[in-house]
Amino acid sequence: MTETIHYSAPGRVNLIGDHTDYTGGLVMPMTLDARTTVTGQANASRVWNLVSHDEPDSLSIDLPIKDPSSMQPRWGRYVAGVLFELKQLGINVPGFTGEISTTIPIGSGLSSSAALEIAIARTALSIAKVVLPDVDIALLCQRAEHIASGVPCGIMDQFCIAAGQPNTATLIDCHTLDIQHIAMPSEIEVVSRFISHRTLAGSEYSDRVTDCRHIEEKIGPLRLANLGDAKKLSDQRLFRRARHVISENHRVRNFASALADKDFRTAGELMLASHESLANDYETSNSAMDQAVKTMMSEPGFLGARITGGGFGGCIVGIRHSSSSTIK
Numbered sequence: 295m296t297e298t299i300h301y302s303a304p305g306r307v308n309l310i311g312d313h314t315d316y317t318g319g320l321v322m323p324m325t326l327d328a329r330t331t332v333t334g335q336a337n338a339s340r341v342w343n344l345v346s347h348d349e350p351d352s353l354s355i356d357l358p359i360k361d362p363s364s365m366q367p368r369w370g371r372y373v374a375g376v377l378f379e380l381k382q383l384g385i386n387v388p389g390f391t392g393e394i395s396t397t398i399p400i401g402s403g404l405s406s407s408a409a410l411e412i413a414i415a416r417t418a419l420s421i422a423k424v425v426l427p428d429v430d431i432a433l434l435c436q437r438a439e440h441i442a443s444g445v446p447c448g449i450m451d452q453f454c455i456a457a458g459q460p461n462t463a464t465l466i467d468c469h470t471l472d473i474q475h476i477a478m479p480s481e482i483e484v485v486s487r488f489i490s491h492r493t494l495a496g497s498e499y500s501d502r503v504t505d506c507r508h509i510e511e512k513i514g515p516l517r518l519a520n521l522g523d524a525k526k527l528s529d530q531r532l533f534r535r536a537r538h539v540i541s542e543n544h545r546v547r548n549f550a551s552a553l554a555d556k557d558f559r560t561a562g563e564l565m566l567a568s569h570e571s572l573a574n575d576y577e578t579s580n581s582a583m584d585q586a587v588k589t590m591m592s593e594p595g596f597l598g599a600r601i602t603g604g605g606f607g608g609c610i611v612g613i614r615h616s617s618s619s620t621i622k
């Protein structure tokens with residue numbers, strides 16, 4: 295009898311360090327309790343048949359895949375992108391029949407697509423009997439995301455989901471791909487709050503990536519730049535984008551130190567400063583997200599709050615005194 299296998303991968307929320315990963319900066323996300331699960335069995339064919347409990351239309355993929363970006367239904371592009379990238383690495387995956395379910399709210403900025411990619415990659419690697427390090431799984435899933443969504447995302451979501459540990463923040467240097475696991479102090483509760491649906495495909499996300507490329511053509515790598523370098527930019531929009539990235543990298547470092555020192559007031563202030571920078575300099579917030587941060591901060595016990603992830607909607611994240619991580 296063929297063995298039934300289950301692989302699951304969590305969503306993520308980013309505590310601090312947004313729009314820094316695609317210039318090799320610092321980020322500090324953590325995994326959520328909500329997960330995407332793939333269950334099924336390998337088969338002797340060269341076909342992947344999947345049904346989703348959360349998306350319409352079943353998926354049937356003939357291997358090898360020629361064009362994952364045109365797969366229908368659309369959610370199948372994430373699956374096809376992963377199988378395509380595995381093939382590019384010379385990994386031959388057998389057929390599979392299974393189902394997918396998720397408790398991560400889709401389209402809410404909590405990385406449901408990256409969780410799907412990682413769960414599919416782990417399933418496919420298991421039936422192909424191949425072991426890859428987490429960082430390689432993350433990189434192949436990042437390429438799959440580029441193919442599937444057309445969004446030139448960084449490595450944060452896939453790497454946090456592949457390598458993160460429960461109740462632990464993951465400090466990632468997106469240039470060296472070094473990670474540090476930082477246990478969340480028990481005095482602090484992380485609260486993620488859904489505000490509005492969004493998709494990064496077709497958003498201004500890729501415009502921000504392009505702005506950063508233009509900045510780096512003029513002043514060199516943003517991860518090494520300081521405010522003096524940014525001031526050399528005559529274009530005021532590019533100056534503000536650079537100021538966000540440079541200051542956000544500092545905030546991530548200071549946030550990690552503040553948590554280590556149990557200086558939660560400073561950690562909260564850094565989150566608020568991050569939100570201001572994303573709203574004013576990077577322009578990835580909107581009035582509903584700004585208002586949601588203000589509302590959260592008016593509630594008892596909150597020390598800091600900010601928009602989290604790609605922006606243009608999605609979720610906010612805050613910290614308050616307490617002991618566990620929740621989605622509310």
Ligand code: GLA
Binds near residue numbers: 311313315447
């Ligand atoms: C999205 C992308 C990430 C990252 C964030 C912003 O979540 O997938 O790579 O760029 O936006 O920090």
